[in-house]
Amino acid sequence: MIEVNGLTKRYGDATAVKDLTFTVRPGEVTGFLGPNGAGKTTTLRMLLGLVEPTAGTATLRGRSFRDHPRGLRHVGALLDAGDVHGGRTARAHLAMLARSNSIPGARVDQVLQDVGLAGAARRRIGGFSLGMRQRLGIATALLGDPPVLLFDEPLNGLDPEGVLWVRGLFRRLAAEGRTVFVSSHLMTEMEHTADRLVVIGRGQLIAAESLTAFAARSTRLSVTVRTPDTAVLAPLLTAEGAEVVPDGDLLTVTGLAAPRIGELALYHRVPLHELTTLGASLEEAFMELTADSVEYLAGEAR
Helix, strand or coil, X not given: CEEEEEEEEEECCEEEEEXXXXXXXXXXXXXXXXXXXXXXXXXXXXXXXXXXXXXXXXXXXXXXXXXXXXXHHCEEEECCCCCCCCCCEHHHHHHHHHHHCCCCCHHXXXXXXXXXXXXXXXXXXXXXXXXXXXXXHHHHHHCCCCCEEEXXXXXXXXXXXXXXXXXXXXXXXXXXXXXXXXXCCCHHHHHHHCCEEEEEECCEEEEEEEHHHHHHCCCCCEEEEECCCHHHHHHHHHHCCCEEEEECCEEEEECCCHHHHHHXXXXXXXXXXXXXXXXXXXXXXXXXHCHHHXXXXXXXXC
């Protein structure tokens, strides 16, 4: 389990993380989302003892990372796949980490096989592609077979096969009862992978809840209406303040709930063949709920 309580980090007058509190539980994949500059990486670095908090605590299995002897056996992490010695081979890199963490040497070959790098074990890391470095970073996180795993943008540089593999890996790790915490800007992948979300903006907590509950908080719900009388129903809905997009016998309606649409159709004797409420996508909910937390907004080209 990961527990963050009142976590704060200030750099002079700037506050990167402010009074952050949340829990990441084992047995689930928890996504960590936020706009650029929201404080996600700073939070992960505080969890790993790489940055000292100004206030608050961040614990892994009830203890700070620095209090875990042989850290890789307790917590595995991928923060920056490029932060490795390019002159070492993949196997030498992992073997060095295994020795320093009292991890059996046989584990090195096992994780290289698991991440698909067995054939590149004796190649120097400096010649690796970004995707290969990502796989090596994941192998490093898995090396100590830890119960807690942290990943920062683990899908960077991976091809579609690699993305599917990582998705399945995270699911398997969570199913084994591990705590899996994944920071990513790829909403589609979080939609396919995460069970729960921790969402922050400007260093503060916006939400800590299930993916379904977060998406449901969006006000951008739409209703699909199928009727042979779109020409009759559409203006009725528009008059009620709804936005209506016609497509053949289908109407996509926003700004009006399904029960009211049904009432109007019944009153005006318009037959309905379908009336379905559609929730917002994770990306739509994220954009809406973090709109006030975006640090850099792109404008139209002039």
